Each structure stands twice: as structure tokens, then as C-alpha cells.
Amino acid sequence: MSEARERDRAATKTRLLQAVEAVIAEDGFGAIGVNAIARRAGADKVLIYRYFGGLAGLLSAYAEDGDFWWQVDDMLAEPLPGPHEADGLSRCLAAIFARHAAFLRAHPVTLEVIAWEIAERNELTEALESVREGRSQEMMRRLAARFDLEVAEFLASVGPMFALLGAAANYLAARERRLKIFNGIDLQSDAGWRTLEQSAARMIAGVAGGALSTHSTD
Amino acid sequence: MSEARERDRAATKTRLLQAVEAVIAEDGFGAIGVNAIARRAGADKVLIYRYFGGLAGLLSAYAEDGDFWWQVDDMLAEPLPGPHEADGLSRCLAAIFARHAAFLRAHPVTLEVIAWEIAERNELTEALESVREGRSQEMMRRLAARFDLEVAEFLASVGPMFALLGAAANYLAARERRLKIFNGIDLQSDAGWRTLEQSAARMIAGVAGGALSTHSTD
DNA sequence: GCTATACGTCACCATACGGTGACATGTCAA
DNA sequence: TTGACATGTCACCGTATGGTGACGTATAGC
Incomplete structure (x- = not known):
């Protein structure tokens, strides 16, 4: 006879929050709903309304304590090419792209959320x-500081480039879940991603070798 | 009293196929279902099963006569920078990226399907x-021919670059439906997209100015 | 004209969803 | 001890979905 669960609001809230993660990880964002989450948490769905005000509130709460995205420190962690090395800037930007891609590929829940954002x-x-x-x-500002470049100018040239490359990584990593080949590249293999990273590095080098690395006005 | 609709199988099938398009265009792929489509077509949903064997068959049929994607000829239509102009190749590749992005932004149903693919x-x-x-x-093969470059080599260098830039355009165009700013770029303005195209052009030029435009081994 | 078939309509099923009201029971304060 | 409140359980509602069987009725072939 259903064993009267322990009366512990905090623990129940935690179970519900963990259930959000579990459902996303195992069944994807399409499966998210009060019924599925409550079932997974072993709690009654009415508690979602009582404790979080509904599904939206529960998702907000989950978003707050979850870390879906890389930390700036991790992306800029050493070793990372610096201003005093040959091609320091372009190699640094290429490394950041590679780290970004690696982060995505290692975080399936983040990929689910990225897919969700699009829908x-x-x-x-x-x-x-x-x-x-x-x-x-913030990362771009710190990069500008690291290479002693003027922020506005740095943002103007690197911003769009990162937008393109970041978008590409988001898209390809999200598609890797279900698609093997994109434009001839094998997304589900490390080799395919190395190819992409090398291509990105060459594109970055082409730009950074030009307007960027000149230290412009100073 | 429900006016006994004309008995015309072909016309009904057409109405159902058009309803697929209408539902996607107006309510997005999330709204696709036998009920919604039948309702929109003004037909009974049982006819979807009778004529197409179910929703999957209907979608297949819709996919066959729909043209969701650009034609190679359109992407390579003149005027387009050619092999005898200065920086012909890189300007040509940049123009193709711009055409790709423009196609996407002009085809909301294609964007819906792209979003759908991810989910x-x-x-x-x-x-x-x-x-x-x-x-x-095919487009890449024809580009290699246009610039008299060896296909395999061309694919190896341009393929990954197009994969990245194409992925970026797909992602950003799909996100433009609901997101205004990505990495500081205003996706919902033509100015934002011009910025992206210029950035892509610079990245392409950096690569094409190197290994690519040398005509390599010949 | 008669009959078989194609086409369309309708009623219905089981299932799942989001959401709510009523109730039991444990806990804590007066 | 009594009463208020918090926690959890359960039954239920309306709605929507995918899917199917039964029923008309117009058309075409004999």
C-alpha cells in the first residue's frame, strides 16, 4: 500500500530536479513533462505545482543550479598559446574552438538543451x-586583455568569427547525436572532428595573420 | 449536413500534401500529426492511412515533390567570380556562402525542417x-572543375570549410526564428548577416590565399 | 438494372497529457 | 491534548492524440 514516503520537502525537491536531468539525458527534451518527471522522481506530479509553481518554475530552478556551459576559466586554462609566441593569437583562438567542441561532445545534456533551444x-x-x-x-574581453588589444576592435573582428565557428560547433555537435555524415565529414568520429578543428585553425590563421595580429593602432 | 465532399482521390491527396506544408509553415514541425493535417486539409484522418499508409508515408510523399534545398545551378549561377579574376576562388566561395545564407533566410519551411532534423x-x-x-x-565537384583543381584535393580542403560555414549558417538561420542576439551578433537584422558574411569571406580568403590558390601540384 | 468497388463520413477506442480537488497522516506549537 | 499546518497520495477532469471499424453513397463494369 504505497508505503508512505518520507516527509521531506527538500529531498523531494531535489529528486524532482534530478529527474529533470535524468529525463533529458535518457529520453531527450521531447519527453519533458510533468508526468514524465514526476514518474521518474517517484513523486506525485502535484508536488511540481506546489513546490515550483509548475513545469516552468521547475525548469527555471533546474537551470539555476545546473552548469550547462563551460566556465571562462576552463576555456582559458593553461597551457594556451600567448602573446609572446609565434602566431600566438591565432593558435590561441584555434585552441579555444577545439575546447569548445570538446566540451559539447562531452556534455550530452547540454547538447539536448541546444537542440531544444532551436525548437x-x-x-x-x-x-x-x-x-x-x-x-x-567575458571570454572575449579577457582574450583581448591577454593579447593587449583594444576591446572594441577585438570584438568587431573576433566576435563574428567566433559566432560562426561557435554556431558551427553547436550545430555539428547537436547533429552528431543522430547524423553520421555532414558534407562529407564523419561527425561521429574523432578523426572527423580533428579535420574540422584543423580547418577552423586554418581559417582563423588566415584572419589573424591579417588585420588582427598587427596590434593595429599602437 | 456535411455536404458530401467531391469524390476525388487525387485532389484529396493533394490537399493532404498541401496541408503538411501549411501546418509546418504556420505552426512549426512540433504541430505535425495526423489530426492537425487532416483538420487543415478538411479531410478525414483515416484517408491519411488509406492513401499514404500513415503519417510516415505522407511525409515521404511530401518530401519527394517538395524542393527544400537549393539547386546547384542556382548556387553557381552567374555572375560569380571565376578562375581568371583576382582572388577568384575565395570570392567565389564567399559568394556561395552568402547565397546559402540568403536561401535559408528566404525559406522558412526549410528552416523548420532543419530544426526538425536536430530534434x-x-x-x-x-x-x-x-x-x-x-x-x-555535386556543387563542390563542379566548383573544382570550374577552377581546374583536382577534385580529391579540393574536397579535402574546401569540404571541411564548407561543412563549418554551412553548419554555422544552418544553425544561425534556424535560431534567427526565435533568438535575436548570438555572440553579440544581431541575427534578425540584415546588417548582422552582412557582418557574418564579411567575416566568412575573410576566413575563406585566408585559407584560399594559402594552400588552395596555388594550383598545387600542376 | 445490378453489383462491386472506391471514396468519404462518423463514431469510437485506448492512451497520454496538463491540471485540480479532496483526503490521509505526520509534525510542531499552543 | 488539541489544533493548525505541511507533506504526500489518490481520484478525477477535460482535452488531445494516434488509430480502427462500420456505415453510407456515388461511380464504373457487367
């Missing part, structure tokens, strides 16, 4: 979007 | 994937 806007996807936008901007 | 695999998305893969490969 729909909700509390979770909005939260991730704003976190990511903030981290990206 | 799910079905008859429709598989059909588009194979069409696109074929067209991309």
Missing part, C-alpha cells in the same frame, strides 16, 4: 542562452 | 538530408 523557447533555454552570451562576452 | 529523425528529415548531401557534393 522552442522556455525558461530553461532562456537561462542557458543568457549564461552563454555572458560567458562568451 | 528527430523521420522520413522527411532523412529525405532532406540525403538531397542536401548529394547537392553539396
Whole structure:
């Protein structure tokens, strides 16, 4: 006779939050819903309404304590090519692209959320979007400082490039879940991704070798 | 009293196929289903099963006569920088990227399907994937011929670059539906896209100015 | 004219969803 | 001890979905 579960609000809330993660990880964002989450948590769905005000509130809460996105420190962690090395800037940018791609491929829940963002806007996807936008901007500012370049100018040239390469990585990593070949590249193999990283590195070098590395006005 | 609709199988099939398009265009791929389509077509849903064997068959049929993707001829239409102009190859590749992006932004149903591909695999998305893969490969082969470059070598260097830039365009165009800013770029403005195209052009030029334009071994 | 078939309509099923009201029971304060 | 509140359980509602069987009725072939 259903064994009267322990009366512990905090623990139940935690179970619900963990259930969000579990459902996303195992069945994808399409499976998210009060019924599925409550079932997974072994709790009654009415508690989602009582404790979080509904599914939206639960997703918001999940978004707040989850870390779906890389930390700036991790992306800029040493060893990383610096301003005093040959082609330091372009090699540094290429390394960051590779780290970005590696992060995505290692975080399936993040990939699910990225896929979700494209299909729909909700509390979770909005939260991730704003976190990511903030981290990206901060990372670029710190990169500009690292290479002693003027921020506005750096943003103007590197920003669009990172937008393109970041978008490409997001797309390809999300598609890797279900698609093997994209434009002749094997997305589901490390070799395919190495090819992409090398190509990105060459494109970056072409730009950084030009306008960027000149230290411009100074 | 429900006015006994004309008995015309072919016309009904057409109405159902058009309803697929209408539902995708107006409510997105998430709204696709036998009920929604039948409702939109003004037909009974049982006819979807009778005439197409189910939703999957209907989507397959829709995929066959729909043209979701650009034609190679359109992407290579003149005027397009050629082998006898300065920086012909890199300007040509940049122009193709711009055309690709413009196509996407002008075809909302294609964007819906692209978004759909990321979330799910079905008859429709598989059909588009194979069409696109074929067209991309053919376009690259024809580009190699246009610039008198060896195909294998051309594919090895341009393929990954197009994979990255194409993926970026797909992602950003799909996100433009619901997201305004990505990495500081305004996706919902033509100015934002011009910025992206210029950045892509610079990255392409950096690569094409190196290994590519040397005509390599000949 | 008669009959078989094709076409379309309708009613219905089981299932799942989001959401709510009522109730039992444990805990803590007066 | 009594009463208020918090926690959890359960039954239920309306709605929507995918899917099927039964029923008309117009058309075509004999």
C-alpha cells in the first residue's frame, strides 16, 4: 500500500530536479513533462505545482543550479598559446574552438538543451542562452586583455568569427547525436572532428595573420 | 449536413500534401500529426492511412515533390567570380556562402525542417538530408572543375570549410526564428548577416590565399 | 438494372497529457 | 491534548492524440 514516503520537502525537491536531468539525458527534451518527471522522481506530479509553481518554475530552478556551459576559466586554462609566441593569437583562438567542441561532445545534456533551444523557447533555454552570451562576452574581453588589444576592435573582428565557428560547433555537435555524415565529414568520429578543428585553425590563421595580429593602432 | 465532399482521390491527396506544408509553415514541425493535417486539409484522418499508409508515408510523399534545398545551378549561377579574376576562388566561395545564407533566410519551411532534423529523425528529415548531401557534393565537384583543381584535393580542403560555414549558417538561420542576439551578433537584422558574411569571406580568403590558390601540384 | 468497388463520413477506442480537488497522516506549537 | 499546518497520495477532469471499424453513397463494369 504505497508505503508512505518520507516527509521531506527538500529531498523531494531535489529528486524532482534530478529527474529533470535524468529525463533529458535518457529520453531527450521531447519527453519533458510533468508526468514524465514526476514518474521518474517517484513523486506525485502535484508536488511540481506546489513546490515550483509548475513545469516552468521547475525548469527555471533546474537551470539555476545546473552548469550547462563551460566556465571562462576552463576555456582559458593553461597551457594556451600567448602573446609572446609565434602566431600566438591565432593558435590561441584555434585552441579555444577545439575546447569548445570538446566540451559539447562531452556534455550530452547540454547538447539536448541546444537542440531544444532551436525548437522552442522556455525558461530553461532562456537561462542557458543568457549564461552563454555572458560567458562568451567575458571570454572575449579577457582574450583581448591577454593579447593587449583594444576591446572594441577585438570584438568587431573576433566576435563574428567566433559566432560562426561557435554556431558551427553547436550545430555539428547537436547533429552528431543522430547524423553520421555532414558534407562529407564523419561527425561521429574523432578523426572527423580533428579535420574540422584543423580547418577552423586554418581559417582563423588566415584572419589573424591579417588585420588582427598587427596590434593595429599602437 | 456535411455536404458530401467531391469524390476525388487525387485532389484529396493533394490537399493532404498541401496541408503538411501549411501546418509546418504556420505552426512549426512540433504541430505535425495526423489530426492537425487532416483538420487543415478538411479531410478525414483515416484517408491519411488509406492513401499514404500513415503519417510516415505522407511525409515521404511530401518530401519527394517538395524542393527544400537549393539547386546547384542556382548556387553557381552567374555572375560569380571565376578562375581568371583576382582572388577568384575565395570570392567565389564567399559568394556561395552568402547565397546559402540568403536561401535559408528566404525559406522558412526549410528552416523548420532543419530544426526538425536536430530534434528527430523521420522520413522527411532523412529525405532532406540525403538531397542536401548529394547537392553539396555535386556543387563542390563542379566548383573544382570550374577552377581546374583536382577534385580529391579540393574536397579535402574546401569540404571541411564548407561543412563549418554551412553548419554555422544552418544553425544561425534556424535560431534567427526565435533568438535575436548570438555572440553579440544581431541575427534578425540584415546588417548582422552582412557582418557574418564579411567575416566568412575573410576566413575563406585566408585559407584560399594559402594552400588552395596555388594550383598545387600542376 | 445490378453489383462491386472506391471514396468519404462518423463514431469510437485506448492512451497520454496538463491540471485540480479532496483526503490521509505526520509534525510542531499552543 | 488539541489544533493548525505541511507533506504526500489518490481520484478525477477535460482535452488531445494516434488509430480502427462500420456505415453510407456515388461511380464504373457487367
